[in-house]
Amino acid sequence: MHVPDGFIDAPVSVATGVVAAAGVAVALRGSRRELDDRTAPLAGLVAAFVFAAQMLNFPVAAGTSGHLLGGALAAILVGPWTGILCVSVVLLMQAVLFADGGLTALGVNITDMALVTVVVAYGLFRLLVKTLPRTRASVTAASFVAALVSVPASALAFTGFYALGGTTDVPMGTVAGAMVGVHVLIGLGEAAITALTVGAVVAVRPDLVYGARDLVAPLELRTAPAGNGTETKAA
């Protein structure tokens, strides 16, 4: 969903540039709390992994493909502030090295694909994790739903920017419908990849998954050998 140059006019590009810069600045402050000697290299890895996964376009409908955005995945693995930075670094590298995503559109792209995805996905993820039973399966399920919703949310954000500063006159209702429709399908792919990755890391090292921190600590205090196994299986 990388917006090229020329889609969005100058005022809205500048405005989203300011929003993106402010978002990244706040994330830089916030990520201090999430990063230490052990998690900083892992966060770098998550950025590299998101870059790699974004190269893997999967088909979603006739003549249409999609790829991971990675906001949900990064936020759940290394924390929301660091997650914003991970995706922003990826978008910056893509725009500068690979001519993918316009330079003047970098603000739009960071706002859509780093800020909106992380805010929506992580908010929803926390809500679900607090509601569901405290199991690894819940973390994986919450990752799936959070990732799924984050993609059409990002598509809607782009549509909003286009409504404000699009360079052509198009029927916005139709565009919004088309954008959300195709991005729900892409969201299913995003959800599958996110849940698979989070599930795999949670299975081997739950202590390294930011979104599973609650899971690791309180789970240890309960001693219920009979109930524990079935509970984990059930969800």
Added chain:
Amino acid sequence: MDTNANANANASAGTGTAVGAGTAVGNGGRSARTLWVVGVVLALVLAGFVSFYASSSPDGLEKVAADHGIDEKAEEHALGNSPLADYRTEDVDDARLSGGLAGVVGVGATLAVGTGVFWLVRRRPAAPAARNASSAPAPAADTRPKV
């Protein structure tokens, strides 16, 4: 897998209260190196090799833009002639190699820049005592369902 070795090292060198499975709450001592190495190799394989098999159809935005005329005023990328533009390595004719090289360079560059930023931003271990204090009062029972 050396996770067991790590867990044992943690149990003996760490708080000493961990029982059995090595799921001590304050896992501060356990290395993340194995996960990191596996992750980097996976990213390199995905970007360097698997990406060749990715769909080349337009993505969701490109399709909608083309269908609805959003892209009528789209401009060429200012860096469209850069040596790695469009995930192809300049002067490398073989498509598999050209894309794979671009992917590997991208993973390396993203890893380097990302890690650099995160390393600069990170919390410095000013008070190593704090970590021990937080893990001490919570002895672990082995209720972990599986390995």
